[in-house]
């Protein structure tokens with residue numbers, strides 16, 4: 473497919489996991505792609521990497537300006553950089569609450585704010601936010617993380633309404649558990665990594681984790697000019713975890 477031929481894209485958190493798979497897929501489908509990341513060192517051609525911390529407005533504005541200059545414009549923003557947090561409301565300090573909201577929610581706000589003037593000049597402008605099943609299902613030990621992703625879901629709807637008349641579509645993907653370096657780190661930290669992995673796999677009706685490429689495919693679908701009538705939606709990419717209630721195997 474070459475639906476992104478002639479288009480340009482910026483992917484935050486594009487040096488690893490879902491962001492990297494997305495940057496690679498958009499490039500394969502014809503886009504010129506730049507990555508914005510805290511550590512862009514793993515990024516290689518045809519992608520270009522730009523160092524920025526999404527919690528720092530000055531660094532975001534500088535990286536977006538440099539990326540747009542290099543790309544020659546901007547059609548697609550993938551707001552994907554994010555971090556995790558574990559625990560109940562009793563676990564995390566106020567500092568941690570501020571920190572995770574700063575990355576996961578305000579990070580998207582800062583990046584979108586810097587990109588909007590450029591997106592307005594595009595005939596195929598699209599923003600895709602990486603949200604999570606944690607926005608729509610109650611998962612144990614994820615109070616802070618879930619609150620940030622609930623905010624990302626609402627932000628997606630509000631932004632879609634604000635910018636629809638400007639021709640800028642805004643959607644999000646809601647992945648289940650995806651086999652990325654992030655989840656690898658979580659499993660490594662578990663008492664019994666194999667049992668933890670089996671529990672995460674069993675939680676998804678497909679019986680396996682989602683692949684980064686599958687989330688990238690959903691992001692590309694929402695970002696593509698072929699989806700010009702789709703805005704303000706959340707696309708589940710979760711192996712059926714949100715919507716299905718299968719009976720236990722053999723029953």
Ligand SMILES: NC(=O)c1ccc[n+]([C@@H]2O[C@H](COP(=O)([O-])OP(=O)(O)OC[C@H]3O[C@@H](n4cnc5c(N)ncnc54)[C@H](O)[C@@H]3O)[C@@H](O)[C@H]2O)c1
Nearest residue numbers: 485488489490509510525526553554604647649650652654
């Ligand atoms: N892995 C999952 O199971 C899963 C499920 C649902 C949603 N998500 C979401 O997907 C997104 C990507 O997750 P992933 O699993 O690919 O993680 P990852 O850790 O593999 O990649 C995240 C990338 O974001 C970058 N990043 C982190 N903080 C940053 C900052 N302050 N400024 C700039 N870049 C920063 C990191 O350097 C890294 O390259 C996140 O928003 C996450 O919440 C992940």
